[in-house]
Amino acid sequence: MRAVKTVISAAGNLKRENPDMNELICLRAIRDVNVPKFLQDDLKLFEGIVSDLFPKIRQDPIHYGSLEESIRTVCISKCLKDVDGFITKIIQLYETTVVRHGLMLVGPCGSGKTKVIMHRAYTSTRAVQTYVLNPKSITMGQLYGEFDLLTHEWTDGILSSLIRAGSVAMDEEKKWYMFDGPVDAVWIENMNTVLDDNKKLCLSSGEIIKLTDVMTLMFEVQDLAVASPATVSRCGMVYLEPSILGLSPFTECWLPVVSSGKKHTAFCMYMVE
Known part of the structure; x- marks a missing residue:
């Protein structure tokens, strides 16, 4: 449940920053919370799971600018x-x-x-x-x-x-x-x-x-x-x-x-x- 709460919190922050975003909010929240904890080999499996959950969604690279x-x-x-x-x-x-x-x-x-x-x-x-x-x-x-x-x-x-x-x-x-x-x-x-x-x-x-x-x-x-x-x-x-x-x-x-x-x-x- 703590992991679920973290995803919800991240999704809420993204929604407030980008009110016009659609289900990309959930996708980015899942990535932001989970990707840092994975090994390089695990990332390949994670990307496969995400592509199955969001088959038609392609997330653009995030630019952090300054x-x-x-x-x-x-x-x-x-x-x-x-x-x-x-x-x-x-x-x-x-x-x-x-x-x-x-x-x-x-x-x-x-x-x-x-x-x-x-x-x-x-x-x-x-x-x-x-x-x-x-x-x-x-x-x-x-x-x-x-x-x-x-x-x-x-x-x-x-x-x-x-x-x-x-x-x-x-x-x-x-x-x-x-x-x-x-x-x-x-x-x-x-x-x-x-x-x-x-x-x-x-x-x-x-x-x-x-x-x-x-x-x-x-x-x-x-x-x-x-x-x-x-x-x-x-x-x-x-x-x-x-x-x-x-x-x-x-x-x-x-x-x-x-x-x-x-x-x-x-x-x-x-x-x-």
Whole structure:
């Protein structure tokens, strides 16, 4: 049902933007929600299913205009190659953030997850504040907060402090909370309520913090081998594969730096994980 709701939300947004569109609205909504999560081989099967559902509908290529132009400009300014597949993933991230406040970027090291996130932040129409956490490097109490066993005093956690500060902020800047680490049932299950549509973080102290519309939770993970279905169903998915980039962008970014004799990390730009 969550997947159905997401499709309906995407269709509603498209209908408001384009009141004269017909069933292309539903087709584009299905594509926007599902294509980012598929592998390259799965896309062929998906296209076959869509062509059976909409046999007479041919969707024209979508042009993102200033957004795509801005993304390519930022890529060049950051010594990155504006590979078409890389640009597509950034746009898919944008489309997912429109209908989801919790999403996951999934893919092995070298697929460009971190750079997709950062370039979407750079090219946002509004300023973006990013907060990066590694939930596996600290305890549950340090992440969410805990009571002292001796004094029974409550000590705030890192995440609860950041969420509280963001919820009371009066500015309209987007706030992205990045969780860079494996997703497992040890810590992620406590976020089921905040990933639901009510968007409420429930703490052990009894405090309930509601996310605002400008707050987004993002998880940067290698795989979902130990993630529960309850968590996966609550998040939007954007899957990245190393084959999208290939080896050429790495060498093409690295060779000019070597020839100039300057110390730079352009070769590792896509691989920062």
